[in-house]
Amino acid sequence: MLLNITGLTKRYPTGDMALKGVDLAVPKGQVMALIGPSGAGKSSLIRCVNRLVEPTSGSVVLDGTELTRLGAGALRRARRRMGMIFQEYALVERLTVMENVLSGRLGYVGFWPSWFRRFPRRDVEEAFRLLHRVGLEHMVDKRADALSGGQRQRVGIVRALTQDPQLLLVDEPTASLDPKTSRQIMRLIVELCEERGLAAIINIHDVALAQQFARRIVGLRAGQIVFDGPATDLTAEVLTTIYGEEDWSQTIRAAEDEEEPEAIPA
Amino acid sequence: MSATLFDAAAAARGWRPPPLVASPVLRYAIYLGALAYAALAIGTIEVNWTRAAEGLDRGLRFVSGFFPPDFTSKRSDIVEGLLESLTMTVVSTVIGVALSIPVAVGGARNLAPLPIYLACRGIIALSRTFQEIIVAIVFVAMVGFGPLAGMLTLSFATIGFMAKLIAEDIEDIAEEQAEAVRATGASWFQLLAWGILPQVRPRLIGLSAYRLDINFRESAVLGLVGAGGIGDTLNTSFDRYEFDTAAAVLLIIIVIVLAAEYSSSWIRRKVQ
DSSP, X not given: OOEEEEEXXXXXXTSOEEEEEEEEEEOTTOEEEEEOOTTSSHHHXXXXXXXXXXXSXXXXXXXXXEOTTOOHHHHHHHHTTEEEEOTTOOOOTTSBHHXXXXXXXXXXXXXXXXXXXXXXXXHHHHHHHHHHHTXXXXXXXXXXXXXXHHHHHHHHHHHHHHTOOXXXXXXXXXXXXXXXXXXXXXXXXXXXXXXXXXXXXEEOOOHHHHHHHOSEEEEEETTEEEEEEEGGGOOHHHHHHHHOSOOXXXXXXXXXXXXXXXXXXX | OGGGOOOHHHHHHHOOOOOSSSXXXXXXXXXXXHHHXXXXXXXXXXXXXXXXXXXXXXXXXXXXXXXXXXXXXXXXXXXXXXXXXXXXXXXXXXXXXXXXXXXXXXXOTTTSOHHHHHHHHHHHHHHHHSOHHHHHHHHHHHHOSSHHHHHHHHHHHHHHHHHHHHHHHHHTSOHHHHHHHHHTTOOHHHIIIIIIHHHHHHHHHHHHHHHHHHHHHHHHHHGGGTOOSHHHHHHHHHHTTOHHHHHHHHHHHHHHHHHHHHHHHHHHHHHO
């Protein structure tokens, strides 16, 4: 197993229990979707993995390293192995595309080289290669805030990949994107994970997208895992346990229809 | 449905925007109180109209002493004072801004732990509490007359001004951009340089330009308490009743302040 989470609990200072003893194992190269209603603890879960949020108790083991007890330096080295992709892209808006991408290498270079933007030639080369892969090699010196939503998210993906991670933590990658761009972005993430053998935990509240792009789906409700199985097992009953009572027949059917959303006439 | 008929027209007629003070009694009490206070306050001001009329005449004579301004007879004093002021301004701005950055970082609640935060906010409060003139008097007493006292005063004042505004800007940054930089495994200093600095840089540059402008104006005042600069020249010329030279100095100050004003606002526009 690449990632092994056991008994993970998070209690915020306000007293909210975001996570109540979550057990989750992700093998190498597996792309899994984490679904659940707002406030179920999806964001807290992936942030407890790279400790942007400090877990209250439990253990998180990444490729043999126990992450919850690492000191500051070791935590930084461990974070290099976990790329993160964010809902609102979280690019540093006043930096250029290339600077944003190279910020993925900050864990590898010292302060002064990074201050003077002196990254190893290999890193810059890899950055160009990845930008070309997502079709943005002509945008390198554009400021991040000059890009469209889909372009920004692609830069966000490239930033995560330049870290040369083993695991991607993806937090609602499509929540700010239109349906077509959402599908393109999800397809890109899944393809890149396959190309590079990366595992990914994708938080997503669009059930149809989750079903379409992830083989394994984990349902989180009120800080507890209530479903863990292949996408094909996602039935109306399962969605009711995750989200509560609602008419789910349309949601599930829609997922099968939406394979090629571009083909649907307006 | 028809059992709960809702009359939107009547509701709209009855609707008024809620007033600032909800209770009408309190509201009118505040209005009345303010009026009464203003009336009483105005009543206590004593104006001696005959004295004011005489003063007008004296003021006119005083002002007429300024014409024509004399740039030449005390030329070397003016140039010396001016250069001293400009040096004082630039040096104190550079030192003040450089020292204000660590204080600003420490004074931002989202970066600094509580003890450091309180210490830095303390420095900011201390620097902002006292008016420059008072600080200058202290420094003149400490290091003697001359531009060194002025420079120390302006540096000290710059720290409070810059650190407070930059700390507030740091607290207002887009948190998720900084979070993304942290998630890459960046060190704390890299977080500052890559996640925070790009977000506050326009404000930092704009405020530095503005502070340069303020420091020059202050340097003209500080001379009055012996802290050097063009203010010293101005003070001396008043003491010697050389109003024409004073007028020349004032004109030069006005021109430089205008130039600084325009260039600092131009810089602020450019970096936004």
